Amino acid sequence: EDKVVQSPLSLVVHEGDTVTLNCSYEVTNFRSLLWYKQEKKAPTFLFMLTSSGIEKKSGRLSSILDKKELFSILNITATQTGDSAIYLCAVSAGNMLTFGGGTRLMVKP
Amino acid sequence: DTEVTQTPKHLVMGMTNKKSLKCEQHMGHRAMYWYKQKAKKPPELMFVYSYEKLSINESVPSRFSPECPNSSLLNLHLHALQPEDSALYLCASSQDVLRRAGEQFFGPGTRLTVL
Secondary structure, eight states: EEEEEESSEEEEEEOOOEEEEEEEOOSEEEEEEEEEEESSEEEEEEEEETTOOOOOEEEEEEEEEEETTTTEEEOOOOOOGGGGGEEEEEEEEETEEEEEOOEEEEEEE | OEEEEEOOOOEEOTOOEEEEEEEESSSSSOOEEEEEEOOOOOOOEEEEEETTTEEEEESTTTTTEEEEEEEEEEEEEEEEGGGGOOOEEEEESSSSSEEEESSSSEEOOEEEEEE
């Protein structure tokens, strides 16, 4: 059975801090790993990673995949209160997405 | 148009009611998905449509009945639901199922309450 595990479950930081969110996976027929941010409603797409060692960046967010060790990290630098959300990691295998349990991030002013 | 829309935003229904959730996308995506999300849990896949045909049914009870009238629309018909079916129902679409299944765009969801 495909499995995606995220850590930590929750995190509280102050504005300006840097955070690292972790995602490990065990899936067959791996195609890609995705990060989503979910606030009150739908998950919004952040990154899709398919190759090991290539960092993807978008503003203060960056992510990298290690296909040998089967994990990915999502970094957020200079956090802001607007970064408060649940961050979901999902792995695309075959024709389905398997989601991790999410990391709930709270950024305090 | 890079948006997935869902209606209604909120729905309250009794256990004997029949209602439908609607989802629409105009990105030319050929794969559409229904997910159910309970509070503090990740989305759980319910159904996958590929080229308007049902390709995955994740053992969902028959009181949930999906329908894909055309490549832009996806419906979820609800009948005789239980209170435990109360959840956020998310629709998503992707370019196709095989190569681009990962890059799914989600709609805002319908928050369903079953009394």
